[in-house]
Amino acid sequence: MQKLSDLLKFKYTWRTYQQKFLDGFQEHIKDGHLHVIAPPGSGKTILGLEILTRIGKPTLVLAPTLTIRNQWRSRLLEFFTAKHDFEFLSLDIKNPDFITFSTYQSLYALTKSFDDKGKEMLVEFIKSHGIQTLVLDEAHHLKNEWWHCLYHLKEIEGLTVVSLTATPPYDSSTTEINRYFSLCGPIDDEIAVPDLIKNGDLCPHQDFVYFSKPEEAQIKYIVNYREQILNFTKNLIANKGLQEKLITQDFYVNPKESLDYIYQHPTFFSSIIIYLNSCGYAVNEQNLKILGFSTNDVSFPSFTYEWSEALLQNLLVDQRETFMAFEDILMPLEKELKRIGVLEHKRVNFVGDEVLYRNLSNSPSKLESIYQIVKSTDANLGADSRTVILADFIRKEFLDFEGSDTKVLNKLGVVPIFKYILAKQTGDEKLGLLTGSMVIVHENALLKFKQLLSVEKLQVHPVEGSLGYVFIHVPDALKNKIAESITQLFEDGVIKTLIGTKAFLGEGWDAPCINTLILASYVGSFVSSNQMRGRAIRVDANNPDKTGTIWHLACLDPTAADGGKDMEKLQQRFEAFTGVSLHNEIYISNGIDRLVLPIEWSETTDLEAINADMLEQAQQKSEFKSRWYQAIEKGNVLVRELKIPSASDQPFAKTKKLHALNAGKYVMLEVVLGVSMFVPEFLIKNMGAVIGKGVVQVIYLFCAALILGFGPKTFKALKLYFLFGNQYKKTKKIGKALLAYLLDDKTSYFESKNAIIHVEQHIKGTFSIYLKDASQHDSNVFISLLEEIIAPIDNPRYLLVNSNWLKRKLKIRSYYVVPTDIGKNKKEALLFQKYWNTHVDRSKIQFTRSLEGRKVLLKARFSHLKYQFEAVAKKSITWK
Template sequence: MVSSQFPIFNDTNVININRAPRALSLLSPHFQFIHPWRTYQQRFLTEFNTHLEDNHLHVVAPPGSGKTVLGLEMVQRLNKKTLILSPTLTIRNQWRERMSDFSVAGSEVSISFNIKQPATLTFSTYQSLHSYYKNDLEFSSEKLVAYFKQEGIGTLVLDEAHHLKNEWWKPLFALKQLPNCTLIALTATPPYDSEQNEIRKYFDLCGPVDMEIGVPELVREGNLCPHQDYIYFSEPEAAQIQFILTYREKLMTFVTNLKSNEAFINFVKRHPFYAETEKNLEAIYHEPERFSALLIYLNAAGVEIDKTKTEFLGIDSKKVRFPSLSYEWVTILLNYFLIENRDLYIEEEELLQPIEKDLRKIGAFEQKKINLVGERSLYRKLAQSPSKLKSIVEIVKVESSQLSENLRMVVLTDFIRKEFLDVKFGESITEINKIGVVPIFQYVRNAIKKEAGFPLKIEKLAVLTGSLVIVHNTIVKDLSKVLSAENFRQEILWETEYVLIKPNVAGSKDIVNAMTQLFEAGTIEVLIGTKALLGEGWDAPALNTLILASFVGSFVMSNQMRGRAIRVNRLKPNKVANIWHIACVDPTSEMGGADVALLLRRFDAFCGISLEDKPYVENGADRLNVLQDIKNVKALNSKMARLSAERTKIAQRWHEAIDGGQVLVRELKLSYKEQISYPVLKKLYFKDALTYVLVELSVLFSITLPELLLKNLTTLLSKGALYFMYALLLGFAMVLLPKTVKAVILYVKYGRRDKELRKIAMALKETMAEKGILTNHNVSLVVDQFKDGSLSCYLVGAKAKTEVQFVPYLQEIIDPVTNPRYLIVQSNWLRRKLGFSNYYSIPKIFGEHKNEARIFFKNWKRFNGNAKLVFTRNVDGRRLLLKARFHSYQDEHQIASKQSLIWK
């Protein structure tokens, strides 16, 4: 709804406000924000000129953080004609409304909602821009740029930039070519979960993030309420477990058969990469994964790999260890033959067709994609598991018992599933086999009717979607008070106490508002709806419990849906929100399976408070610590239910965590991929060889030696002390020597990982300072170690923009080598003799030009010692690049890196 201070405008209006002699397109000292800036807003504005250096202003902030007024302030400071684009008309109009927070007295501001009649401020939508680009300009980027250049547009604002669709990219990139154009991008969640090329396009358009406004700051300032995420786990039913077991058995059988398929083995051996390796080195260097997949498959099939195949890479054939033939390698191998280059192997159809047919039978070949890694068939089964419906019922029961009439719960899901509307009470509930609005409604309704003492009253349950509204028959009179009875009719839902509400055209405009009022007042306590209607933009401050029953969508949508629950309620200042996520555990997987994995990845999109122990605020699912007990579903759910009742304690934990920090820090977190206990990790990585040997000796002489003396006292007395001492020393040598050698080798190869990380990060920090990227003089580098053996690295005292750049640059260096332009080989005489070298990529930003790569390498040697800089775009460099990549495949002690946000 547009503020009453201003009239409502259509797309053809060009208007003036408070007619006065000066316009915003000149200088506008009177167009000023009339309220105090929040702390984080002021921090951004203080560094405004620094953020503006690359002509991009990119702000990430959750709903309710004041992005729009901050955007208007940026526009005012830039003082140029501006085009502001939004994804919907509602959001477009909100920009106009927010102008009421600015003083325009004594200033004339011309405004337009029509992209064909630009004014000082033009509010429009991405759809309108694309329509104009398509229909009026016939997809001509040159005409588009010429038009807006003629109109004098100098600032482009992209609101809710995470909404950008494929067809919108081209005109937006074209508009960046406007002379001296400044681009402002505002978003709640960058599309981090999109394909890599989509992520790259997003940041190429919007520029690097200048500031990320964190949830902790908003909670501290009272703009968001304290809240906690919980996961309620379920287990698949017997039929689903059998499906999973059968699926895995079929996959194993397929790979086993592939390894014994003599015809396919001979076919692979005839591939030029293997048959004529030396002649095809250049092609191999361009497709290193392909060559690796060929070798790994043949090795797994029992083929003795000719030593020249690896020696061409500079790898000693005696020391090479081929990785196991994982599903990842099978996928790379078969993608090449069955999809990417199928037309080259027409004569081999008799061989390839049966392999494709077997994959299709399993469900691993769909839409011209081979998918063994993602287990899409398994995910669909788990994501749609009816056991999740039972989980929702249990959550409703838990929360209703805790909050009683104060409960304001919303359940959001993807589909309506109207086909289940006529499910009868009782046994027929088992016919429901999909998640959706109606299935959830039927399950909860059935539980209320069936279970004596169910805490939620039946009349407190309702449904609200764009095409389906259901309320209890006793609620109709309350609905009539907020929505005229003339604007809707009712229809009895067969064999129930509920009615379907059928609004007319006039009623359709107000039905959401009317149902929201009933929900806010407590007439309805549990509202089931779709994320499309209620997931973004819907505002109900009373909402204190949210169940996310959505399995379709992205990080962006997950974050937007959570945003509905964590808004403050001015009528209840002590509001604490619970957000429930549901997942079905695959009992055949050590890590919980595909459904759990997808849910945990989505946690990367938002920050929250840790569940237990010392409170801290961090993004990701580590703060819930569920993977250790993932097989014990009953115990996990019991813990979640118990902790969800402690809402007062949640608020206290937020305040304690917030008081313990000052700012949301972006850090690089390193953890170990292999499941090794922390004591072993500590021996391998955090203790040097000398310390390790001393510890072993102290244990031997303080515990083992006295024990041996007591047990062998008879032998000592009969054969003499000298004989016994020789035997004892020989035994100690046999025990100590292998462990000592292993410790020394590991230390020579890896060093102490915490010290190595610090030296690498220092080289990066100094290079960024030398190149003028890092401008603060009082920036310090911190490396933290944790009990589980993981590490984190971050900057303290850096500007937000620098901090956001530092972490991905460091990750680029640490991660396994892919295809950098320049490569660093870290070795020394002893490492070379033992056959060890470590390989690191020079970040792309420093690797585009030789001089900049040399600056980075100079700083690298300063902190890391002697090394070699290699240009990888010639034959020798490609060869070394392939060796580096193969080296990473063989490393059994790999680390996984992850960008994290944590309040410190």
């Protein structure tokens, strides 16, 4: 066989951003991994084919579906061969060729066919056929059992793994995200959406959110749920039986004899102490010493839901066998938690994430949200309106609904959405409903529909309560043409609003005419919905001026200041794609901040005003088109940065709390302002004393008043300042130490030798830090490591501990994490310490896997509970 690059050649000219990516390809592939994010519309499959031709080795391409597998084959023949005559390819994984296109399901089935030694025999099978390159297309689709065989393949020496995705699974659990990146490797490069818009491959677009409140029945459910938890917590604090059991445990009475156990379960141990303290018990001094504190050196946090979860998760689930003697007390607690809904699937969760999320995400109030969006879109765009609504379920039980009493439609789904819109918008003849098992159109569309299907008759019957609409029974022979025909009706305007399931109208379905997408999907990963979002922002050859509007729905929890789980899921969804800011400063970034939504939510939040503004903004097509092009001109690359907000920006953030490095500055400012107001007032009040007693006595009096009035605040300011230093400067120093380590000749995986640190100060005290003149891969490595250093301490192998003379007198220590990848061995940790001591401070390195180290680690973890604001350091992607 000839060289692969001689047999397969791309027949056209590469787009600018594609060529830019290919120019850096050889650098990225050096380590045997290539992980690329390529949004819909960027030619991901074409780039994947070019990559495998350049590697030039026998290749196995794995796709999530047969449709996408077949697209790989057709693209190869269409774009890389002159006469569609490439012979060295196969679609059968059991009979591979030089290039084999298959699916993850087929690989798993092949593994299962080898019986007991499936994974070992799979590795031998791949080796025996000489496959040396593995291409993973949209690996976020992988089901749990599929991961294992791929991990085994990765063990093959010399195997190159190429991962292509439009949407990494950022909304998944931490375990799933870590698993995804351990398989695919860190992101090497990303084709930027701004480049695609600039090049005319995607249309300008904007995301909007329509908010709703729960129905009265849902509010009662939520309030009742919260009240039950509150009562449970009160009863837990009053549970003398549990308290008496805990205070008699060996690890509590004689902690020195149970150091191994305590250091293995530091959070559980801390939760017991905090619980007993809340119950009014004086905490055993020995226990405080184990934590590294004296009795007058610790201020206990409240026994919050998080601490309650930590306590009960261990007692009821994780360490149940250890506490068998507690069964008479634990059984009633377990039954009560299960009754409330706090204990599900072996997880204690007082926030009620899943219980309330299921309740709110499926809220029928979203039906009204959808109707208002459709109504506004039709009024604005008229005949040009092309709206797609995606839902998770069909809900056939509502097919018989008729009338105007929409309260009966109490679940979110394809049929309820269809029925609700018709009930509110009587006489609408432009609706269509399409799922894998159901087709509904207006009778006026039947003639054109039959023409497209090339049939003279169709079996139809009227849809009850939906005047003029018919349910179509499609013969099995025509099922493959249904989506194609409905799509044509949609493009022609016979259907203006198409309602369907995420599963059926997800990947593989394409309609460039879509200009409005409403995501009413909430089950599972949002990735497939995000794929659909990609189709809504594709250019339309028949409409060069197309703009895309994407609507997201959120039902707010009125009892949660952060809006609740539905809002949290929405924020996660926004982390996965970049867009242009909606108001004020023009910029391109990921995350929901660019929509400028309220920081806090309450019953007094004016949702109607927010929604009205969103609807009005959605009509300003030329405005967000202009904002895109202005923002694109301000930059040329997507930069990964770490944003560190001020305390006021994120008062209700729940995770990854960052130490308040600048706390001292704010408290000291309060002292200075207080003194400046105090001095004139003191002189005015004591003018008689100055005249009568003399200046010296008045100065003594003044100093005494000053010390009594402002001494405690001054001490607090000094203590906080020395504990954490100035946030902006300290973070920049830490960044310099990290970059110096990465640029060391011994650090082989960092290639950007000209990289420099850049820190930008924003309004309200927020600032961001990122690398200039660095590759996407290296920027990602830097930001990930920096985030780990300053995040709350979990369980690192090494800590950096700083303790100078003044800090010892103030009983203050500073602790920072040596990141996992750097702390994998002592040699690397010491190298990092060298640069830390050069740029930050003189810190000692502490190994935490020894008894002494566990003690230091426990104190470090406990210390950050006392001095912190609710600020969150988070990764961001910004066009600069």
